[in-house]
Amino acid sequence: MEESLEKLQYLHAALSEILRIGSPLLVRHPVGWVQRGQGDLVVYIAMGRMESFWGDDAQVFRPERLIDEEGMYRHESPFKFTAFQTGQRICMGKQFARKQMKIFAAVLLRYFRFELSEKSKEINYRTMITLHIN
Template identity: 45%
Template sequence: MNITEDITTVTDFEALMSEDMLEKMHYLHAAIAEIIRLYPALPLDPKVYFSDDVDLPDGCTVKKGDVIAYLPYAMGRMKYIWGEDALDYKPERWLDNNGCFRSESPFKFTAFQAGPRTCLGREFAYRQTKIFSAILLGCFTFKLSDENKVPRYRTTINIQLDGPLDIYVFPRSGLHHSP
């Protein structure tokens, strides 16, 4: 039986999604992590100290009211941290020799914080993004309306596209819209 012949609607594709299938989507998981590495939702992450502390790895003392900021956007592009290909989109950097996803230290990949402040929703965010991505990519193809126009980003408290991203969306071959 050819599974793709049985999928004629988005609902059919969605019905095939299972926990086991999601767990096996190592490359998709790696692709999502790589996107987040290069384009973290929070490009700048400031912290305000509520009491005096010796908190930094170098032993630096911080005082109550001090603001310390780190830049996940810049850190995701640092050759010192990610290697000579730091600017390249390379999902394979997240895969082990068996093609299985392997996470990096949260102190290296800071998008979900680290230590006692690690994001409780990290796994849920990955799961939801994998479901959403698998359905969209499995059921549709996407094409930029102007392939020569390079999308630009605007950095505010979070990273955003600067203006619209005009795309064409086409159902994949053999797929039709559910009523």
């Protein structure tokens, strides 16, 4: 099982690209250096789409940006790929979440074919704390 999941490098990149482009808006709590009652706000969705980090096509869904020359997933610094944060508040379920996403996606893509119910309809986002498809 672990070995099979390890082989799914492109899927890993595609799921990561979803997290990059669709990360939520997140309010963080004081971590020591701010005054009591204050908080810091990290706008992940903006960071995930910054051209200074990700280049001119930052708004484009392109999993290949996270694949290296050998076809392996390219690990980015967590200060650049911020979906799971880093340091003291790093997501404790990061590996678990990644594994679950991979298993579900692999099973769904193996047994189902996905297509839009209304092909001519334009797809837009519904901006919420997480990014929904409208």
